[in-house]
Structure formats: C-alpha cells, structure tokens
Amino acid sequence: MFQPSNHSQDASSSALMQVDPKETSIVVRDEMQNGRFPHAQTILYNSKKLQEDLHVLGMKIKHHEDNIKFLKSHKNKLDDSILDLQVTLGKYHSSTMPNNENDAHYSNQSEDETMEQILQHEKSAAGILCRLKMSHGTQISHPSFTNDVLGVVATLGKVDDDNLGRLFSEYLGVETMLAIVCKTYEGVKALETYDKEGQINKDSGLHGLGASNGKELDGRFLVFCLENLRHESQESYCGEFVVDDPQRRLDLLKPKLPNGECPPGFIGFAVNMINVEFTNLLYLTGSGYGLRETLFYNLFSRLQVYKTREDMVLALPCISDGAISLDGGMMKGTGIFSLGNRNNVDVRFPKLSVTSTLPDNYIDTEKQLKETKWKREKMLEDIKREQALLDAAKQSFERKKEEFVKFLAQSSAYASQMQTGFTPR
Numbered sequence: 001m002f003q004p005s006n007h008s009q010d011a012s013s014s015a016l017m018q019v020d021p022k023e024t025s026i027v028v029r030d031e032m033q034n035g036r037f038p039h040a041q042t043i044l045y046n047s048k049k050l051q052e053d054l055h056v057l058g059m060k061i062k063h064h065e066d067n068i069k070f071l072k073s074h075k076n077k078l079d080d081s082i083l084d085l086q087v088t089l090g091k092y093h094s095s096t097m098p099n100n101e102n103d104a105h106y107s108n109q110s111e112d113e114t115m116e117q118i119l120q121h122e123k124s125a126a127g128i129l130c131r132l133k134m135s136h137g138t139q140i141s142h143p144s145f146t147n148d149v150l151g152v153v154a155t156l157g158k159v160d161d162d163n164l165g166r167l168f169s170e171y172l173g174v175e176t177m178l179a180i181v182c183k184t185y186e187g188v189k190a191l192e193t194y195d196k197e198g199q200i201n202k203d204s205g206l207h208g209l210g211a212s213n214g215k216e217l218d219g220r221f222l223v224f225c226l227e228n229l230r231h232e233s234q235e236s237y238c239g240e241f242v243v244d245d246p247q248r249r250l251d252l253l254k255p256k257l258p259n260g261e262c263p264p265g266f267i268g269f270a271v272n273m274i275n276v277e278f279t280n281l282l283y284l285t286g287s288g289y290g291l292r293e294t295l296f297y298n299l300f301s302r303l304q305v306y307k308t309r310e311d312m313v314l315a316l317p318c319i320s321d322g323a324i325s326l327d328g329g330m331m332k333g334t335g336i337f338s339l340g341n342r343n344n345v346d347v348r349f350p351k352l353s354v355t356s357t358l359p360d361n362y363i364d365t366e367k368q369l370k371e372t373k374w375k376r377e378k379m380l381e382d383i384k385r386e387q388a389l390l391d392a393a394k395q396s397f398e399r400k401k402e403e404f405v406k407f408l409a410q411s412s413a414y415a416s417q418m419q420t421g422f423t424p425r
Contacts, residue, residue, distance in 0.1 A: 043411055050404040057397040064390035071383045072260070078376040079262050080254050084242060085369040087249070087268045114154055114350040118178065121347070125191070125221035126152040126178040128210040135213075148187025150283065153179045153224070153299070156291060157274035158352045164273060164305075167324050169345040171270075171332075172299060177347040179222035181295060183285065188225050226285050226294045237271075237293035247275060248292055255304060255318035263318060265311025270303040270324070271296050275352055 115134070121127040130152060150156060154177045159165040169177050182188050193201040200207060202216075210217040240251040249272040254262050274296050284290055302321040306312040309329035312319070323331045330338040 046407060047411070050400065050407060053400050054397065054404060057393055057400055060393040061390065061397060064386050064393060067386045068383060068390065071379055071386065075376060075379045075383065076256075076261060078372055078379060081372050082369065082376065083254065083262070083266070083268055084249075085365060085372065087272055111155070111158075111350045114348060117347045118152060118154060121178060122215050123210070123218040124178050125180055125206050125217060125223075126154075128206055128213070128215055128217060129180060130155075131213065131215070132209055148183050148190065150181045150183060150226075150280065150291075153177055153181060153295070154347050154349060156181060156280060157276060157296065157349050159273065159275065159349045160352055162348075162351050163326060165349040165351060166342070166344070167326070167328070167330075168270060168274075168300075169348040170343050171303070171322075171324060171330060174345050174347055175222055176299065177345065179224055181224045181226065183225075183283075184227050185225050188223050191223060224295055224298070226289075226291075227287070229294045229298050237297040242272075246281075247272075248281065248290060250292060250297065252302060255315060257315070257318055263306070263311065263315035265307040265325075266315065267305045267307060267326075270300040270305055273305065274300075274349070 115130060118124075118126050118130050119134075122131070129149065153172070154169070159168065180191065182191070191205050192207065193204045195201055202208065202211060207217045237250055242249040242251050250269070252269050252272070255266060257263055271292065274292070276291050276296075280291055285294065304312075304315070304319055304321075304323040306315065306323060306325040306329070308327050309325045312323050312325045312329045312331065315323070319331065320334060322333045322336070323329070328342050332338055
C-alpha cells in the first residue's frame with residue numbers, strides 16, 4: 001500500500017495500522033450465520049472505501065509536497081541569478097546614500113581623491129611610490145618599480161557605491177589599503193635591500209628614493225606578492241568564474257540556511273563587488289591568475305555583504321568568513337563582532353564613474369534581470385498555490401482519518417456484541 005510522505009505518512013500509517021482483519025472476519029462470519037450477510041458486506045465495503053480514500057489523499061499530499069520542493073529548488077536558482085545580475089549592474093547600492101550631513105562629503109569618491117588621500121601619508125611607502133609615479137610617470141629609474149610594481153591596494157579596485165568603499169576600507173584597515181602590490185618576488189626585493197649585517201640599506205629601494213625627495217620612509221609597510229599568494233596562500237581561489245562576465249567574478253556558492261534558501265538581505269560577496277580596471281584585468285601572474293583570485297580573494301575571502309545588521313545576524317548559521325552590512329554592521333570572522341561607531345579610514349577605494357559602470361550589454365542584462373524577477377514572482381505564486389492545495393489535502397486527510405478511526409471503533413463494538421450473542425436494535 002502507498003505510504004504518503006512526512007506528516008501524511010505518519011497520519012495514514014497510524015490510521016491504517018489499526019485495521020484488524022480478524023475483527024472484520026468475525027463480523028462477517030457472525031452475520032453470515034445469522035443470515036445478515038448484506039450488513040457484513042456493507043462493513044467490508046465501507047472499510048475498503050475509507051482505506052482507498054486515505055490512499056488517494058496521501059497520494060495528493062505527496063504530489064503537492066513534491067511540487068513545492070521542485071518549485072522552491074527553481075526559486076532558489078532564480079534568487080542566485082538575480083544576485084549575480086544585480087552585482088553586475090551595481091544595483092545593490094540603491095539605498096546606501098549618506099544619511100546625514102556629516103556623511104555628505106564622503107560621497108562620490110574619485111580616483112584623484114584616493115590619490116590625494118594616499119599622498120597625505122607622505123612618509124609611507126605608498127605615499128612615496130605614488131608621488132614618484134606622479135612626478136616621473138613610468139620613467140622611474142629603478143626598472144623593478146616600472147615592471148613589477150602594480151600599485152597600491154587602494155588604487156587597484158573601484159566600487160559602485162561610496163558607502164561600500166568606506167565599509168571595505170574600514171574592514172581592511174589603512175595599513176592594508178596602503179599596501180604595495182608586486183607581481184613577483186623580484187619586485188619585493190627591489191623595494192628594500194639590506195647590508196651584510198641585515199640592516200636596511202637606506203640608500204636603495206624605496207628608502208633611497210624617499211630620502212632623495214625629502215620624504216624619508218617611516219615605519220613598516222605591507223607588500224603583497226601575487227605569485228607567492230597564489231602558490232603559498234591557502235586563501236587563494238581555485239574555483240570557476242561567472243560565465244561570460246567581463247569582470248571575471250568568482251563563481252562562489254551562495255550561502256544557504258538550513259532550509260536550503262539564501263538568507264534574506266544577502267547581497268553578494270565583497271570580492272565580487274570590487275571592479276578591476278580593464279588594464280589590470282588583462283594582467284595575469286606567471287601561473288595564469290588575475291588580481292581578483294589572488295589579491296582581492298586573499299583580502300576578502302568569502303566576506304558576505306548584507307543589507308542590514310538584522311539580516312546579518314539572522315544569517316549567522318551560514319557565515320564562515322565574516323560579513324558586513326550596508327548600515328555599518330561588521331563581523332571579522334566567525335563569532336568575531338566589531339561593535340561601536342564606524343572608523344572613518346582616510347584612504348578609500350574610488351567610486352566608478354557613471355559611464356564606466358555601464359557594460360556593453362547593459363540593456364540586455366537589465367532586461368534579463370527584469371525577466372528573472374518576473375519569473376521569480378510567478379514561481380512564488382505557484383508555491384503559494386501549491387501550499388494551499390497541500391494544506392487542504394492534509395485537512396481532508398485528517399478528517400478522513402478521524403472518520404476511519406470512528407468506523408473502526410464502531411465495527412469493533414459491533415463485533416464484540418456479535419461474539420456475546422447480543423443483537424442491537
């Protein structure tokens with residue numbers, strides 16, 4: 001006999017398990033001996049009919065449950081597609097404009113402003129390097145600076161929204177934003193040399209260039225070596241890329257709650273919200289890897305971005321590498337919360353200009369996004385309709401089960417009366 005799934009399976013099983021063929025046979029035998037066989041046939045017919053009704057209802061329940069499971073699976077795929085398209089079009093920043101007068105001057109961060117912010121750190125390695133490049137262009141005397149140094153972290157990526165730029169820079173910290181990025185270890189060696197005693201040679205590398213321009217390098221500075229990141233770091237990305245994406249965004253699995261759905265308010269991964277300039281997109285390491293899967297994946301890993309703190313907290317079960325929210329919430333890692341007021345890091349990623357944010361296939365992508373959203377709405381309507389049918393089928397099953405249990409009780413009482421020789425009126 002068919003066994004319905006989940007609740008229906010338990011319900012129908014508990015009801016059908018109570019059928020006792022011996023009780024029915026006693027009724028039939030006694031009825032036949034007393035010449036009342038038609039009444040026994042009625043009992044058998046009713047018993048069979050009730051069981052068949054429960055079976056049909058159980059089939060309906062399973063049918064609707066399977067339909068809902070199928071529809072939800074497709075709805076989840078549509079959710080993922082919508083997130084990818086929104087990131088491609090920069091739609092995730094629709095509600096992130098400054099919310100007070102004090103924030104107003106942080107809007108529309110430009111490349112020039114980012115460069116000015118770096119130059120304010122005049123005794124930093126980044127400040128010295130940028131000043132030299134501005135003064136001499138690519139004609140810096142040391143060939144390793146020209147050929148191997150890509151630039152400063154803050155200049156190698158752009159964002160679609162200034163609020164994201166502030167959040168990302170705060171998450172990374174000023175030391176990382178001012179870090180220098182080299183292609184190979186040869187470039188790292190050119191930045192700083194040492195004498196036989198292991199002391200820094202202040203007449204060579206960035207130290208020498210800074211001193212010659214009256215800006216003596218002060219303190220430590222970070223340097224990222226892309227080839228070493230790829231070969232040695234466990235934080236390097238080894239997966240696939242989003243198909244047909246000119247920005248070569250990483251095809252990361254979307255977070256899923258225990259119910260299999262994407263957390264509400266999830267916008268995307270920080271590593272995919274960084275826009276890389278076309279010239280830098282063309283750059284690949286000797287092993288064939290680009291900036292996103294080396295530098296930016298090392299910096300952000302699978303950092304998740306949410307609309308609000310509330311969304312971020314609700315998504316805690318599926319956050320593994322930290323998260324931030326557009327209203328200022330921040331988790332540095334699993335169980336590590338950053339509380340208090342925002343730190344206004346004075347070096348931020350620049351904002352993409354309006355013209356540079358529009359890809360060649362913008363109109364087609366916008367159309368695809370609208371169509372996908374429409375499909376999702378229709379899918380939600382289908383799920384709602386199937387859920388209503390499922391609820392109705394379950395209610396009918398419960399009523400039929402109660403009827404069957406009542407019938408079994410009456411049949412049992414009738415069989416007992418027949419056994420004692422008592423015939424009811």
